[in-house]
Every structure is written in structure tokens, then in C-alpha cells.
Amino acid sequence: MENKDAIHLSQTLRTFTGTVNWYRHQLFRQFTYTDGIQFLATEAQCYWLIDRIFALQYEQPAVKIEPFQVWELTVNPDQTAMLTCGNGNDDTVYSEHISYTDFKLPKIRLFLTDSVLLLPTEY
Incomplete structure (x- = not known):
């Protein structure tokens, strides 16, 4: 069962539609992320998730070649x-046990396209 923090986080994430700011990743400079991702990373203390998704762009050729990526953490x-990357057509191109x-x-679902990581509601 979700606690109050998780319920609040989930509800607030749904309010992000588009972004005003673009955040450049410090290690993976070619990638940016949106206000919604910044909020998620801060509130859920999950900068590690952003780091992992961006690192896998270099570590996994099957991930890197996908122009549209659907990332799910379950x-x-x-x-x-389980962290998985799909191509948006129900094909899993990468999965990793944590x-x-x-x-x-x-569960959380994120999109990566055009070197931008964003929430589905921001797409």
C-alpha cells in the first residue's frame, strides 16, 4: 500500500505538462531533462535513476540506437x-535487475527522445 508521500508524489507528477526549464546532466552533457524529471529526482531522491538511464546510452548499443525509449522502473x-527499456512498440531492448x-x-515510466528525458505527461 502506498504511503502519503508516494500518493502525493504520484499526484504531483501528473500535473507536469511541458517544461519551462531544461536541466543539463553534469556527467552526460549531451542529455537534458525536464522540470518533471527534476521534481521526481529531488522529491524521490532518485538522481541515480537519471544517471543509470543516461549511462546505458553509452553502455548498451541496443539502447542507444532506439530514437524513442520507454523506461520503466518496477x-x-x-x-x-526491474529497470527496463522499451522502444514504444512493446519490444523490450534492455532489462536490468536492481x-x-x-x-x-x-512503478514509474519515463520517456527518452531527442536526448531529453521526460515524464509521459510532458511528452
């Missing part, structure tokens, strides 16, 4: 998780 009750996470939501 958290299990035992606080393990042995521990304290991510606040049971």
Missing part, C-alpha cells in the same frame, strides 16, 4: 526492482 515488495532500492513509487 519496484517489488522486497525492495528489489538488488535494492528505496524508490517511493511502485
Whole structure:
């Protein structure tokens, strides 16, 4: 069951439609992210998720070649998780088991296109 913080986070994330600011990643300078992603990273303390998605653009050729990427983090009750990348057509191009996470939501979906990471509501 979701706690109050998770419910508030989930509700607030749905209010992001478009962005005013573009945030450039410090390590992966070719990538930017939106106000919604900045809010998510700050409130859920999950900058690690942004780092991982951008790092995989260099580590995994199958990921890098996809022009439109759908990233999903699914958290299990035992606080393990699965991070997957799809191409938007129900094809999984990458998946990774995460042995521990304290991510606040049971699931999050993010898009990466044109070197911009964004929430689905910002697309």
C-alpha cells in the first residue's frame, strides 16, 4: 500500500505538462531533462535513476540506437526492482535487475527522445 508521500508524489507528477526549464546532466552533457524529471529526482531522491538511464546510452548499443525509449522502473515488495527499456512498440531492448532500492513509487515510466528525458505527461 502506498504511503502519503508516494500518493502525493504520484499526484504531483501528473500535473507536469511541458517544461519551462531544461536541466543539463553534469556527467552526460549531451542529455537534458525536464522540470518533471527534476521534481521526481529531488522529491524521490532518485538522481541515480537519471544517471543509470543516461549511462546505458553509452553502455548498451541496443539502447542507444532506439530514437524513442520507454523506461520503466518496477519496484517489488522486497525492495528489489526491474529497470527496463522499451522502444514504444512493446519490444523490450534492455532489462536490468536492481538488488535494492528505496524508490517511493511502485512503478514509474519515463520517456527518452531527442536526448531529453521526460515524464509521459510532458511528452
